Amino acid sequence: MSNGREQQRRSISEAFPIMYSQYFMQVYYSAFSVTKNDELAQDAAQETFLKAYRHFDSLEQHEQKGAWLKAVSRNVAIDMYRKQRRENRSYWAWRDACRGEVDVERTIVDQDFLRGLLSSLEPIYRQSLLLVYEYGLTYEQLANYQKSSISAVKSRVHRAKKKLRVVALQTENLVGVPERSSLR
Structure with a gap:
């Protein structure tokens, strides 16, 4: 042997x-x-x-x-x-917070704005966006979690971003909020 x-x-x-x-x-x-x-x-x-x-x-x-x-x-x-992107994003947020360079009011307003946008989405779309962009899951991991195919997950994330963009533009036009480049 x-x-x-x-x-x-x-x-x-x-x-x-x-x-x-x-x-x-x-x-x-x-x-x-x-x-x-x-x-x-x-x-x-x-x-x-x-x-x-x-x-x-x-x-x-x-x-x-x-x-x-x-x-x-x-x-x-x-x-x-x-x-690497997740680690860099965490590092820069931590560094800015330590330096006191973050405008607390603006951060709160931005978070509220984003929370409002996300709440306008259907739960499956909101979950998909948060798990991919906030928690860093890959499409394959999300597909396993949601018990669907990778192409379905990609479509779901794409549709969610598209709907989020439309709602953001409508809200900006109504309120006059400056355009947010992170939604593109």
């Missing part, structure tokens, strides 16, 4: 570097097209090849390794990009 595993390890250790050198640039560019950041793209490529190494046996039988690696790279890059 151990002889078979040893032979399998040797096979992986010989074939994996070949696959790595053959597909690295495609994987890297796929990640870079999402992140527009060299370091994040390198991290995404590294994570992609770690996943490929873990699933090497099933990947060896896959006919289109390059397509599989690019898809994994793109998904990993999207996840990393979203995580």
Whole structure:
């Protein structure tokens, strides 16, 4: 038994570097097209090849390794990009609060405005927007949570943003509130 595993390890250790050198640039560019950041793209490529190494046996039988690696790279890059954005947003909010640069009244008014806009949405649309943008769930995670397909989730989020935009424009026209660029 151990002889078979040893032979399998040797096979992986010989074939994996070949696959790595053959597909690295495609994987890297796929990640870079999402992140527009060299370091994040390198991290995404590294994570992609770690996943490929873990699933090497099933990947060896896959006919289109390059397509599989690019898809994994793109998904990993999207996840990393979203995580970085969440962390950056939290950092800047924390930094501004510590510096006292946040206008408390304006923040409260903006939060009330946004809460009012969100309350005008149907619950499924409100839930979808909040889980994706506030809590950082991926479309796949939201689809699993809502027990629906990823394309249904994408459509739901798109429709919610569209409805939110219409309500915001109507409210701005009625009240004369300055246009909010974050809703676009």
